[in-house]
Amino acid sequence: MPTLGERIRSIRKDQKLTLDNLAGDRMSKGMLSLIENNKAKPSMESLSYIAERLGVSPSELLEEVSVQELRDLLEKTEDLAKVKIFDEAKAVTQQQTVDLIAPYVERLGTGYESARILELYAYALRYLDRDGWESALERAADIYDRLNITARRAAIGLARAQALYSRHRYADSLAVLLRERNTIENRATFIEPVTKLDFDYFEATLHYAVGQNEEALRVMEEALAFSKEKGMYYRMSDWYRLAAVHALMTGNKEDYTRFRLKLRQYGEFAEDDETTGFLRFLDIHELTSYEHQYAEALQQVRDVENELKENGQDLDRLLHSPYMNMETGKALSGLGRHEEAVEKLRNVQVPTEYIHHPIDLSIFLEGEAFLADSLAGTGQTGEAEEVIRHAYEQIGPLIDTPYKEHVKAVHDRLIRN
Template structure:
């Protein structure tokens, strides 16, 4: 945070003025130097003179945090905030350190609101207190400015806080409440905000076990995207549609949406949808088609092409390798692979979690095949404990069926 003297010196240097040039015939060079080093306070007359020669208002010099400083700070913070996922290190810690000295002074304007919004998210991610107050303050600023996209973003973040705590019912309740409030006060909602709401609402309906409503909202978002020719979120909606088709056994729809993802990847020059399709195909081969060698061959072919899955896909692929080894009756190898799989911290949706919880059921089956019944019971009990709170899915059915199988062979 700049002091008055530092602000004068910064503006002077930005305008490439010497002390003598700024002092003119009203101040001495020595007095101006004392002012810039906060060793003397200028009179109101001198301050008006300095402001006039710098081409700014006196109020700008007196502001504890002026707009130029905030814009510079926001640019630095936004750069940290938008760091690619695979490159993240301690960006949130840096964001907190940058904004914290200004936090109490951020009261109005877009820059203040956006800084508080990012600050609240960084505080929450680092499990620090005070994020709610910063979020509320940001929301109030955006409310005054009638910035609907930013208000919506804050509402969605509040919903996702509950989502990360696995409180899916509360998360959906908050999201629907925030969406209703925004739609009630605004006839027009921009397309990107509308698609964000549709996507997250569908995700949360799936999470609480309302598949019919989830599919309705998901299809509504896809149709809106097509009609408006706005492709934001469309790859996420296609992924959700593809995965749902896989779980429900709708092979035609699965192939259709995977093809759409390939077209989107080509259109957008974004490789991530292609990586999803690769994983999706491998998962389909191990879980639904039971073509285990084909799954391993598919992974190897990808590697032979000298390509590597992004780090956020790696746990998924490791899981599928373990499942394929199990299917090929290489039980000891499968156990080694499956025990190395760690559930990523960024996963919170029950379908993703259930998919990973199933690894313990595969471990149990491996132990059972090796005649290690005690270890099989320990592994399946872990899977059952984890899966019990989750909504119905093929993965939950698989775990419970595995439990019954192990119980009947004891």
């Protein structure tokens, strides 16, 4: 690999400069020759001067990989990173990311491209549950700090908190998030509005995760006011989903109606199929888990199927998502159609790669309670007890919710019987 002196000489010759041209009036030709031949090391002041004369950044001279090579590598890595986390190809692309970057890791320098490559490398290692992701992320964070690139440094702070969150260490995750946020806000002279809202959203989510509902609502209300002031719609659907589910769980019908209306208005305004799909799920979920109107819930599932067929919409992922499969199974179980319910609920696979919030986990564990009831209803008492014991053990450490109460009630009933 080329040395610092060799890189300086190569760039100088590419630009058809002589030693005298490059040395200018602040360096001697002899000293420059010694640097190019690796017989002397330039001070940072001299390095900055040489870089200025060559029209490059000092970090470019320190890079052991050429800038163009770094940019090509980053472009390929960014393309791989575009695959969504719930996509089946995610594991494959993350392995490709590791394979692509690994040969360069020890040769990366101190510029933006190197930092971003290290950041994406760290995320890929973490996704694949490999060692080394924390040290790679630390190197990226140090570079962003030196370059004062706040948005990317903030993304690393969020990633550190999310690593704990994905292991369901919610209190630790919140502590790390608040520490990282405080460090970045105290250091930076300007925080991009999008970065602030990312911090706000994850902080509110974590406050809910540890049962600090008032703090979560405070953060959310401040974030919504900030968004309104800035005329921004960023994360608007996420905020209203979070607020709607919380209002539904706490039985606050006024807030639930208000936030549900906000969701509908946003979905129509933004023509957002994902928000519209969530609303359909939420309607059915309210009927199964709260109103116990199972026939109406099943009818709404059929209505969605018919609407999609009539409109020719490709929303297959909504219909056959774990959430909708679970709601259909719950409705069938509540109607006493236990064999159909068992078939449906047995096929529900919790998407553990992106489902980590205790409320989401509790929703799926309540689905296991419905499965246990239907297994018992078909005479499969041994499996019913096994399923409900698993749900009861898993939901125990999570925050108190109506879903947790339901799991406990089914557990007590089936195990005592």
